[in-house]
Amino acid sequence: MKNHNTLLDNLAPRKFGNRGTIWVIFLIIVIVLGLIAYIDQVRTGQVVTNMRDYALWGIYISNFVFFVATSFVGSVTVAILRLTNNSWRTPLVRIAEIITFTSIVMAGLTIMIDMGRPDRLLNLFIHARLQSPITWDVIIIPTTIALSFLLLYFPLLPDLAILKTFYKKTKPKFSKWYGKLSLNWTGSESQKAIQEKSIKIIAVLIIPVSIILQTIDAWLFSTTYRIGWDSTNMGAYFISGAFVAGLGALVTMVFIIRKVRGLNNYITDYHFDKLGKFLALACLTYLYFNINEYLIPIFTAPVEEDIHLNSLVFGEWAPLFWFAQIIGLLLPLVILLFNKGRKPLPMFFVGLMVVIGSWWKRYIIVIPTLLHPFLPIEGVPESWHHYFPSAHEWIITIATLAMALLIITLFVRYLPVIPIQRTADENNIPSIKKNTES
Amino acid sequence: MEHNKKNSRRKFLNNGLKLGFVSAIGGLGLSHLSEKLNASNKTNSEDKVELMTTDGSLIQVDASDVVAVKHADHHDTKYNVREGIPNRKFVMVIDLAKCKNALKCVSACNKHHYVTGENAWLKVHKMQESKDTAPYWMPRTCMHCDQPACVTVCPVDATFKRRDGLVLIDNERCIGCRFCMAACPYSIRVFNWSEPEQGEMSEITLNMMDMGHENPSIEYAGVPSRKGTPDKCDFCPHQIHENKLPHCVTACPNGVFYFGDKYEDTVTNGEETLRLTKLLKDKAGYRLLEELGTAPSVYYLPPVNRLVDFDKGLENYSEFESVEKPKSVEKPE
Numbered sequence: 054m055k056n057h058n059t060l061l062d063n064l065a066p067r068k069f070g071n072r073g074t075i076w077v078i079f080l081i082i083v084i085v086l087g088l089i090a091y092i093d094q095v096r097t098g099q100v101v102t103n104m105r106d107y108a109l110w111g112i113y114i115s116n117f118v119f120f121v122a123t124s125f126v127g128s129v130t131v132a133i134l135r136l137t138n139n140s141w142r143t144p145l146v147r148i149a150e151i152i153t154f155t156s157i158v159m160a161g162l163t164i165m166i167d168m169g170r171p172d173r174l175l176n177l178f179i180h181a182r183l184q185s186p187i188t189w190d191v192i193i194i195p196t197t198i199a200l201s202f203l204l205l206y207f208p209l210l211p212d213l214a215i216l217k218t219f220y221k222k223t224k225p226k227f228s229k230w231y232g233k234l235s236l237n238w239t240g241s242e243s244q245k246a247i248q249e250k251s252i253k254i255i256a257v258l259i260i261p262v263s264i265i266l267q268t269i270d271a272w273l274f275s276t277t278y279r280i281g282w283d284s285t286n287m288g289a290y291f292i293s294g295a296f297v298a299g300l301g302a303l304v305t306m307v308f309i310i311r312k313v314r315g316l317n318n319y320i321t322d323y324h325f326d327k328l329g330k331f332l333a334l335a336c337l338t339y340l341y342f343n344i345n346e347y348l349i350p351i352f353t354a355p356v357e358e359d360i361h362l363n364s365l366v367f368g369e370w371a372p373l374f375w376f377a378q379i380i381g382l383l384l385p386l387v388i389l390l391f392n393k394g395r396k397p398l399p400m401f402f403v404g405l406m407v408v409i410g411s412w413w414k415r416y417i418i419v420i421p422t423l424l425h426p427f428l429p430i431e432g433v434p435e436s437w438h439h440y441f442p443s444a445h446e447w448i449i450t451i452a453t454l455a456m457a458l459l460i461i462t463l464f465v466r467y468l469p470v471i472p473i474q475r476t477a478d479e480n481n482i483p484s485i486k487k488n489t490e491s
Numbered sequence: 492m493e494h495n496k497k498n499s500r501r502k503f504l505n506n507g508l509k510l511g512f513v514s515a516i517g518g519l520g521l522s523h524l525s526e527k528l529n530a531s532n533k534t535n536s537e538d539k540v541e542l543m544t545t546d547g548s549l550i551q552v553d554a555s556d557v558v559a560v561k562h563a564d565h566h567d568t569k570y571n572v573r574e575g576i577p578n579r580k581f582v583m584v585i586d587l588a589k590c591k592n593a594l595k596c597v598s599a600c601n602k603h604h605y606v607t608g609e610n611a612w613l614k615v616h617k618m619q620e621s622k623d624t625a626p627y628w629m630p631r632t633c634m635h636c637d638q639p640a641c642v643t644v645c646p647v648d649a650t651f652k653r654r655d656g657l658v659l660i661d662n663e664r665c666i667g668c669r670f671c672m673a674a675c676p677y678s679i680r681v682f683n684w685s686e687p688e689q690g691e692m693s694e695i696t697l698n699m700m701d702m703g704h705e706n707p708s709i710e711y712a713g714v715p716s717r718k719g720t721p722d723k724c725d726f727c728p729h730q731i732h733e734n735k736l737p738h739c740v741t742a743c744p745n746g747v748f749y750f751g752d753k754y755e756d757t758v759t760n761g762e763e764t765l766r767l768t769k770l771l772k773d774k775a776g777y778r779l780l781e782e783l784g785t786a787p788s789v790y791y792l793p794p795v796n797r798l799v800d801f802d803k804g805l806e807n808y809s810e811f812e813s814v815e816k817p818k819s820v821e822k823p824e
Contacts, residue, residue, distance in 0.1 A: 098718050099667075100685035106610045109669045109682065169667020169682070169719030173647075176666050180647040187646035187670055278640055278676035278783050426678040427780060428631065432614045432813030 057482050061219055064469045064476070067314065073466070080459040087452020090445045091166060099169055101445040107430050108423050108440035113167035115415035116450050119298065120160035120457070121270045122291070122411060126299030127153025127201055128263035130331075132256040141327045143479060144319045144471045148310060149303050150205040151468075155460040156302075157197045157266075163453050164190070186276050189269045197259075197266050204255050207248060211474035214238035267292045274418070280361045281422035290342040294414065296335040297382070301407025304328055306461065308401035310470055319471050322396060329395030332403070336386040343382065361425040369439075370421045377417050381410015573661075575653030580788075581726055582656070583737075584749040584758050584770060585630055587794035590615070591745060592628040592804025599742030600724070601814050605715065607688040610681045611813035612724040613739055617804075626801050627794035630747060632739065633658065633679045633724035634779060634787030641671035641680070649720075656753075656788050657726050665720040672721055676783055680721045687716035736761055753788075 069077065094101050104111045130149040134142040165171055181188050213235035220228040238244060271291035274282035284290075307328070311320045347362065354362060365374045385403045388394035394403070420440055424430070430438055442450070464470075476482075538554035592615050600606065600613040612633070619626040635658045642652050649665035652658050672680040716722050727737035735741075740748040741761055749765065751758030756767045770776065774792040781787075 098683070098685035102684075105684065106672070106680070106682055107678065109672045167668070169669065170665060171667075173664070173666045176647045176649075176664055180649075180664060182646060182648050185644050185646035185670070187644070187668055191646070273670075276644060277674045278785075279673065423673070427676050428678055429616055429618070430678075431616055431810060433610050433811065435811050437609075 057477060060473065060477060060482060061215065063316070063319070064471050064473045065216060065219055066465075066467050066469060069466060073313075073462075077459065077462060080455045080462070083455035084452050084459065087449045087455070090448040090452070094166075094445055094449070095171065101443060103436075103440055103443040103446065105437040105440075106433060107426065107437055108420060110167065110419055110423060111440060112416060112442045112446050112450050113163060115419040116412075116453060117160055117163040117167070118270060118291075118415040118419065119412050120156045120163060120453075121266060122295035122298040122415070123302045123408075124153045124156035124160060124197065124201070124299070125263055125267060125292070125295035126156075126303045127204060128259045129296060129299060130303060131204060132260050135252075135256050136260075139327075140479070141324055143475055144316070144324060145303065145307060145328070146208070147205075147468070147470050147472055148306055150201065150208075151461055151464045151470075152299070152302055152306060154198070154201045154205050155457050155464070157194065157201055158460070159453055159457045161194045161198065162456075163450075164194075166449060166453070186269060186273050190273065193262070193266045193269050197262055200255060200259050200262055204252075204259055207252050207255065208472060208475075209468065210235055210238045210248060211240060212469045212472060214240065215473050216469065264292060267295045274422075278427075279422050280358045280425050280427075281418075284346065286342060286345045290346050293335070293339040293342045294411065297332070297339045297407060298411035300328070300332045300335050301385075301404045301411060304332060304400055304404030305408055308397055308404065310465055311397070314465075314470065316471065319476065325397045325400045326392075326395045329389050329400055329403070332407070333386060333389040336382055336389065336407075339382060340386065343378070357425065357427060361421065364425070365417070365421060370417060373413055374417050377410050377414040379410075380406045381414055382407075385410075572659075573651055573653065575655035575657055575728075576731070577654060578754065579655040580753040581635070581731065582751060582753045582758065582767065583632065583635075583726070583740075583789045584751075584767070584776065584792060585632075585789060586747050586749070586774070586792040587627055587629060588774075588792060588797050589745045589747045590628040590630055590794075590804075591797075591799040591801075592617075592807050593744055594807045595742045595744055596630055596739035596748065597813060598815065599738040603727075603738045604722075604725075605687075605689045606681075606722075606814055607716075608681060608683065608722075609812075609814055612679070612681060612722060614813050617808060625794070627797075628801070628804050629791070630739070631677065631679065631779075632789060633726070634677055634785065634789045635726055637786035637788065638784060640674040640676065640785060644670045644674045646670070657728060659725055659728070660721060660723065662717040662720040662722070665717075667719040667721075669721065676780055676785065680723045682721045683716050683718050686718045689715045 090101075102111060102113075126149050130142055131146045131153075134146075165174065168174070177188070177191050181191065183189075213231045217228050217232040217235055220231065268288040268291065271287040275284055275287035277283065304325075307320060307324075311317060347365070350358060350362060364370050385407050388399060388403050393399065424438065424440065539551040540554050540557050542550055542552050542557075544550055594615060597611055597613050597615060601611055604612060606612055614631055616629045616631055617626065618629045635656055637652075637656070639650075639652055639658050641650050642658060645651075646668065647664055647666055649661045650658065650671050651661065667682075669682060672678075672682060727735075730737050736750050736759070737748070740750045743760070746760040746762050749758035749760045749770070751764075751767060753767060757764055758767050758770065759765070770792070771790055774795075776790040776792050778787045778790055
């Protein structure tokens with residue numbers, strides 16, 4: 054971090070290498086396969102899934118809940134750390150903003166995959182009824198998309214202006230685009246004041262909005278008379294779960310991007326240590342709500358709920374349940390308590406465990422409940438008593454995950470993943486042209 | 492003070508002026524309208540037609556005003572599918588003491604609603620609360636709740652509650668989110684995961700054409716089924732409309748089902764007609780999952796003093812099938 058030039062060289066977007074190209078092609082192939090599967094699903098109907106009248110929601114919904122959860126990271130790291138003046142967030146915020154925006158866009162897409170009649174999507178607006186939690190979702194998801202886009206875009210403005218000058222000679226076309234996107238950013242005092250104020254407003258706004266988003270997501274379940282969903286704990290439980298899932302996704306992404314882009318000087322052990330402590334806090338909170346959700350009901354559980362809890366803890370769902378609890382929560386928590394556990398490489402594995410555990414945790418929240426109705430499951434084929442996703446469902450779901458990774462990859466390709474201007478400012482590196490500092 | 496008074500006077504004048512302006516425009520518009528209305532009366536005054544009113548007096552009407560009455564079809568014009576029949580409240584009573592799992596209700600329901608999937612709208616559950624309590628057979632229709640959870644959560648008003656108590660589905664509007672199915676504590680809803688096999692020229696479509704509907708309509712009880720939307724027991728509005736009993740009621744050989752109007756306080760199973768309140772009082776009627784507060788329209792009478800042994804019903808019992816599959820290639824039954 055000696056001077057502005059090396060800073061720019063390090064942080065400016067870089068062309069894909071061989072690995073990068075192969076990675077993108079791989080993702081596109083997966084997405085195309087998913088698209089084909091989805092078209093088939095629309096044509097023949099959702100009979101191609103393994104969802105049936107009892108397991109009426111499947112991984113489409115649990116995957117949706119997962120995406121919604123990971124989108125929480127933006128408000129946690131960017132907004133909360135900003136408002137509490139935690140300066141260690143600087144090299145991490147852009148990645149968090151990218152994850153947030155991508156996740157919420159993908160959440161909006163995946164929920165549509167679950168619709169039996171996607172051709173009637175507009176009915177959600179034409180015939181909207183405010184009392185339905187789905188309508189709340191229809192309102193809050195676009196709101197979050199808009200806000201998280203602004204949260205990504207406004208802090209980018211100075212960086213885009215820097216890139217405009219940086220690429221002026223080497224890549225005039227890029228330069229032109231960055232210039233357009235930078236909205237004539239000159240770095241003048243008045244511009245800075247406006248930008249600062251806007252970011253502050255967005256940061257304050259995104260906290261309630263994403264808390265509402267997580268809560269509405271929880272209410273999709275808790276507004277029904279279903280055992281395991283009909284719980285007043287649900288809103289807080291989902292928020293704390295999103296805290297964990299989002300940070301897990303951030304840790305994993307930060308490690309990978311750091312490695313691929315060689316950013317070891319910018320994202321240091323210090324940052325991982327801080328992130329690790331933050332994730333440990335998230336895990337502890339989540340543990341608390343898990344105890345509320347699964348342990349305490351044992352005392353007063355009515356028969357149906359007892360059956361449900363038993364099948365989770367000891368029965369059919371026990372392997373997945375304990376996988377999600379141990380790999381996704383307890384083991385990471387234990388690892389994070391040690392200094393060595395918060396070094397970059399262990400943190401990467403912790404992040405990965407958390408993400409995978411969180412994904413399956415959503416599955417455990419959505420599906421077993423549906424298979425434990427109040428009245429016995431009778432008069433339907435034997436296979437309807439169980440649920441495991443079909444090939445179509447897997448392909449489509451994996452394609453949505455691939456699409457999320459592709460969007461993130463493209464952002465990393467074309468945007469500076471670490472804020473250049475702010476890094477320069479914080480390290481007192483004067484810019485070459487002296488146009489930004491006064 | 493002086494200044495203030497002046498100000499308020501100015502305000503008053505200003506407002507008065509605005510009001511006057513608005514009323515002037517309104518008046519102008521009104522006079523225009525009335526002119527037009529009068530004009531049409533004046534122009535065709537030559538050809539008059541003599542008509543008789545309903546009370547027998549003769550009147551003269553301008554010929555141009557005579558318009559052919561659009562011929563009312565099968566239904567009376569006041570019948571609104573979403574509103575239902577005013578001043579009625581349909582209820583059902585299911586006497587568990589009489590049910591011996593004959594399954595005639597199920598097959599009649601399947602036949603008349605063209606249920607071709609694998610999950611019937613009406614099912615008979617084999618119930619036993621605990622090891623030591625007696626087993627019994629429990630037919631389960633849609634409860635047509637007065638506080639229907641499915642209607643509350645529907646984002647597009649595709650499932651709705653009528654004034655006569657019926658909860659129905661507009662499967663031309665439904666977006667297929669299945670939230671209603673998740674919300675229903677009785678798990679009664681059935682989804683069309685693929686294109687329903689009722690066929691273009693099946694009996695159902697022909698039936699509808701007879702009734703003068705070009706398009707499938709919920710007036711015929713939410714059928715034909717639509718891919719990607721749910722179905723459910725509908726209390727047979729097509730039967731009610733013709734003053735007939737729902738198919739399950741008439742099909743049951745044991746008189747298990749009573750159907751009627753709560754406001755009239757009568758229910759009938761086709762053989763006997765009883766006072767609803769008295770029946771519920773005498774036989775200790777109850778509703779399913781009352782504690783949830785869904786306020787069902789279906790009442791159950793407890794399975795006491797049964798004439799037939801529970802085990803007799805086991806002959807018909809099949810755990811994994813509720814819709815009989817046609818054995819030949821022909822249409823179901």
